[in-house]
Amino acid sequence: MPVHVASAPPPIGPKPNTQSNQGQINIHTPQINIHTPQTHPIIKSEPVSSKISPKVEPQKILSTPIATPKRPLPAPSPVTHATPQVMIPAPSPAVQARTQAQTPQKQSQPQHIEKKRQPTQPNVEKHGKPTPAKSTKPPVDYQVLLLSLADEYLNAAHARGTTTSLTARETDIEEYYKLVATGLGCLEAVLKNWRLQPRKEALVRLRYARTLFEETDNDIEAETALSKGIDLCERNRMLDLKYSMQHLLARMLHKSNPKASLKAVDGMIQDVEAYRHAAWEYAFRFLRVSLSLSSPSHQDSVQALQHLHKITAMASRNGDKAVSAMAAVIESLAHLQQATTSDSIEQAQRAVAAARSHQLNDELRHIPQLTTLIQMVDICCSILEYDVNQSGQKLKVMQALMDETLSDSNWRPDGSFSVPLNGKSAGPSSIDTGDILQVHNGTLLLSFNWLPQHDLYALCYFLSSITLSAKNSYDGRKAEKYLEEGLRMVQGNFKAPQEISESMVNANRRVQWRQSLYCNLLLQRVFLACARTDWDLASQTLNDLRQVFQELGSNLPDTIECLMEYAAGTIAQATGDLKAALTIFQSPILSLDPATSKTGRNDPCRDTRILAGLNTVLILRDPGHPSHSMLSAVLATLEPFCQSSPNKYIQAAYFLVCATVHSESTIQTKQYLQQALQSATAISNSQITCMTLTFMSWKYFRGVVGEQAEKSARAGRAMAKRANDRMWASVTDDMLAETLERQGKGEEAQSVREEGQRLVSGLPPRLRRSA
Known part of the structure; x- marks a missing residue:
């Protein structure tokens, strides 16, 4: 199939044009659970996914016909055959002088380089007539030939890695692994049949082991190759290659025995620290961080x-x-994702401030990936602090930065980037190994892996949509516009992927990340549609998501399925199908386990199950419901989770639900309503504020004649209009109309009532009141 190179992403600043029709829904739309696909920088030292590709037997290189001679016998150096001596009559002096003048002088060459044969002079007869000479060609250097073939086969395989990963056709995969097996066979033949120079042998062993690790499940053979290579490097004091091999060995060991891997890395850190090899100490410590953060252990x-x-x-x-x-910046991410204390956001912000203190340095100006990552983490801190205005201001800075670096030459197709090291960090061991440490224009660079530019821009559109979600109902649906642009970019990557020369295993991980982002984008569209009561769009998008999930379910995180089921329950409840909604909210995937941690911040499934429980309470609170007797048990399960949750959206929703359930005590109900109103106002949540004001007006001013009753009804109606929620707007219109009629304002009451009836006509059939 033809391969199309993806076009450069458009500037993130300009906004597409659509028109507004906004709103919000049930109180339990997960507005702050930012479960984006992981935005960590993936350090080169990060372990490879445990998904192992089909086993490859590199010894059988005859699976693909290769036009090469049979394997030569082992020999330490090429054999030079002596030229046979031929006795001929002596030529005349004139001919002899002319012959000597045409013979070139020999040049001295290093002993380890085979001498290039010079063209032989024709044999001359007695009378000066040339006789035909036997033509000779230089012998084939099979060592060089096999190494070149290995490069050719592996490069050919990696050139089709992305396409093969996307199409997943059996014939393409088989052809890919034939190329890989043949390349590995060539490397193995060189290692078994020639005695190479130490550094060359070490490089071949490293390439052989790395390919086995990435492409096959032959870990034992890879470990054996690395062990031999490490011994070779120690004998010849090649510290750079030794460290590279130990780095790879630790990542390899982490697949089977994580604890042993961490212990091995600790030992390597002690060695490089003792020898003061600073560049490699950075590399091993970052590796230790990457491996540690991949563990759930506190x-x-x-x-x-x-x-x-x-x-x-x-x-x-x-x-x-x-x-x-x-x-x-990695420390900041660790605080946001791993910490359980209430001051984790403050610690993350301090780390971001430390990173920003270097942002004007020349070293950082040429690393757009790092400056963008700092800005993205800073925005996440503000979102988790529920500061809508501050996160919006930071978003504008990030968008300007992305537009500015759109054509920066430092973007790399594979998503890698490098940070420069000072001369103090470069030592005798800091030689270019081509992967972890690199040398460019005399500067030593430490390499990291993250996201290609196209993927990073799509992620920024997603973050933009999340940041503006709270304002989507009244700012022209900007959140939805950014979301549509992100969806367009991700879908473009599936249809015409940007070709990157990489292994199919790495390509699989990149494709899975894009699929995960695509599902999160669809989920965000579902919840934004629900928030403005566009149930048709929400249902259609959820159906699209279900189709994607059926195709990719095993490759997607559990949080996708959890949020998908919650969205289905939310739509069913909002459209009046309470029986289906209750069945979904009580399904095993949305059931809250009392043993689950109640304080951890980064647990989207737990928070989604809390929301499902709160919606269950709203359904069961009706005394006429068949399962009303379960209400107390559900509340008892929810209480410890909601009261200790660091999520202020959950806290606000919990207080509101308690106010509607525990309505027998006026004092307690007022306390719950006050807490709900304060929490909703603090996080700028129009939806919960609208529902709280409306419930207060109904609870305390229903049937009351007076200015305070009218003010309360008008406040609830204004907030419903701001949220652009048709259902609650129709409710508040009806309440205000009744209040105005009691006040003797019949004409205005009629106008408000007609507006409410118009809104009711657009609601789902089960929600419409009978005339």
């Missing part, structure tokens, strides 16, 4: 933060500003 998270602090201190001593910024 102890490992604490150790990761300790290593980040040591990196920061060392970078400060060595003057490595970019390394300091990198460590700080």
